[in-house]
Amino acid sequence: MSASATTRFGMLHGTALGEGSVSVHQYLGVPFAEPPRRFADPIDWSAPFEGGVRLAMRPGSVCVQPTVTAGDGFQGSEDCLFLNVWAPAPSTVPLPVLFFVHGGDFLSGSGGEYNSSRLAARHRVVVVTTNYRLGALGWARLSEGRANWGLKDQRSALRWVRSNIAAFGGDPRRLCIFGESAGASSVALHLLSPASRGLFGAALMESGSPIATPAGAAEELAADFFRHSGCGEAQRRGGQAVLSCLRAAPIARLWRAASAATAPPPGGGFLDQRTFASVVDGVEVPARPFELVASGALARVALLGGTNTDEGSGFVLPAVKRPLSAAAYTDYISKLTLRLEVPRANLSDVLAVYPPRPAADNANSRGNRAYLYRFDQRARDDTSEPVDWGVTHGSEVPFVFERGSWIDSGNTSFTPAERLLSVAIGGMWAAFASRAQPLPPAAWPAYRNGSEAQLVLSIREDATAPPPFRVEVPPRARECDFWERLQALVRDKEQRVAAS
Numbered sequence: 001m002s003a004s005a006t007t008r009f010g011m012l013h014g015t016a017l018g019e020g021s022v023s024v025h026q027y028l029g030v031p032f033a034e035p036p037r038r039f040a041d042p043i044d045w046s047a048p049f050e051g052g053v054r055l056a057m058r059p060g061s062v063c064v065q066p067t068v069t070a071g072d073g074f075q076g077s078e079d080c081l082f083l084n085v086w087a088p089a090p091s092t093v094p095l096p097v098l099f100f101v102h103g104g105d106f107l108s109g110s111g112g113e114y115n116s117s118r119l120a121a122r123h124r125v126v127v128v129t130t131n132y133r134l135g136a137l138g139w140a141r142l143s144e145g146r147a148n149w150g151l152k153d154q155r156s157a158l159r160w161v162r163s164n165i166a167a168f169g170g171d172p173r174r175l176c177i178f179g180e181s182a183g184a185s186s187v188a189l190h191l192l193s194p195a196s197r198g199l200f201g202a203a204l205m206e207s208g209s210p211i212a213t214p215a216g217a218a219e220e221l222a223a224d225f226f227r228h229s230g231c232g233e234a235q236r237r238g239g240q241a242v243l244s245c246l247r248a249a250p251i252a253r254l255w256r257a258a259s260a261a262t263a264p265p266p267g268g269g270f271l272d273q274r275t276f277a278s279v280v281d282g283v284e285v286p287a288r289p290f291e292l293v294a295s296g297a298l299a300r301v302a303l304l305g306g307t308n309t310d311e312g313s314g315f316v317l318p319a320v321k322r323p324l325s326a327a328a329y330t331d332y333i334s335k336l337t338l339r340l341e342v343p344r345a346n347l348s349d350v351l352a353v354y355p356p357r358p359a360a361d362n363a364n365s366r367g368n369r370a371y372l373y374r375f376d377q378r379a380r381d382d383t384s385e386p387v388d389w390g391v392t393h394g395s396e397v398p399f400v401f402e403r404g405s406w407i408d409s410g411n412t413s414f415t416p417a418e419r420l421l422s423v424a425i426g427g428m429w430a431a432f433a434s435r436a437q438p439l440p441p442a443a444w445p446a447y448r449n450g451s452e453a454q455l456v457l458s459i460r461e462d463a464t465a466p467p468p469f470r471v472e473v474p475p476r477a478r479e480c481d482f483w484e485r486l487q488a489l490v491r492d493k494e495q496r497v498a499a500s
Helices: 117-123 135-139 149-168 182-192 215-228 232-237 241-248 251-262 289-294 311-315 326-336 347-353 357-365 380-384 397-401 416-435 477-499
Strands: 002-007 010-019 022-031 053-055 082-089 095-101 126-130 170-180 202-206 302-308 370-375 454-457 470-472
Touching (some): 002 022, 002 082, 002 149, 010 117, 082 149, 095 149, 095 182, 095 416, 117 126, 117 397, 126 149, 149 170, 149 182, 170 182, 170 416, 215 251
Parallel strands (some): 095 126, 170 202, 202 302, 302 370
Antiparallel strands (some): 002 010, 010 022, 082 126
């Protein structure tokens, strides 16, 4: 069956899906910006649809990214700025909106991977997922203020949603931006960016915090990218020469150049591999995120954030197919911890508690509600892995979207107890979008400085009633205090050096 919605640009024809007793209207491959010019800000979509109508029944092209099969090839297109909408129908009242930013290390992924029909149907919420430019095309730092194209793409999609979501039954005044991993880090950067003010009323971060590559490191990576792309001489000439060179280069050459620039140096291993990601560019991200948070730059919106119990295990050499020496393991952990000697520290403990806390502290001090959670239920599709990573990075994603698997095949492998947990999480996310409060205060108390309660999301295998959530105080609060004191010492030392 078909579905239709009349936007500012004309009518979209989508697909009507049945999710139980609820009909969901699905619109795929909706353009929110013009085909982007390489290394330029996105231009919001403004043209009427040809003939006043556009088909929205197939996903748009994914952005340029690695192929899913073995090898060093790429897939996708530079013409990739599309979003997808799932809306319950019919709707007699405006519904809250969940706007999802996908993860993937700023290198891979797409909004079309996250079928949101069940989330929309069960919880009466409009769900939007979006693409954004990836890798060097989305995150290379060309110069001061010329970077973070992927972040700007996300903002362009948010503007489209604010202007058009009412056509799908959504309420633009109740829009919650949420993301996972790199998507959550992007959400955090939108919280710190004045250019994103007023585009959303709540923010939800799954396993991510505000991060940005320092300007110096980003410039070094960009210089290697220019050199491998054949634009090194153009960079030395200055002005617009390097931009002209990059825009004239075939996309295959740029892909090879980006792969070469991010590869480990001779004699190094994958531990030394670099990545194109959000950067301190002086404009979009004017300073390091932890400095911006400390200065009170965070938007005045409700926050919800959390991590998974074994968050760090997914970063401890998941690509290794052979036994790893203790020395190599120690080297990797030391790089993740700034080479500090913390022999008894558990990386998962630090990662599972620390990321959301500075933002929650800042939000709380400014009168904003903030909520923290810890996800403690292993995803069932992890059983194919040769190593038990536990409740690792991304384990919560199938539960949020009630799909039963990262790669949606249309089937689910949830047990009845797991489905109860999935339904409960989706309901809390939708409630947070609707009223900036995921559960009644007695069930999930808001975060308070000095009383750092968080909700634990897990189940018993024999559960037949709604999952028994419990509130806990993170056992590693002292370690969080240490990291915050360390950051303060780093800032103080840098200020002293700059003043000398």
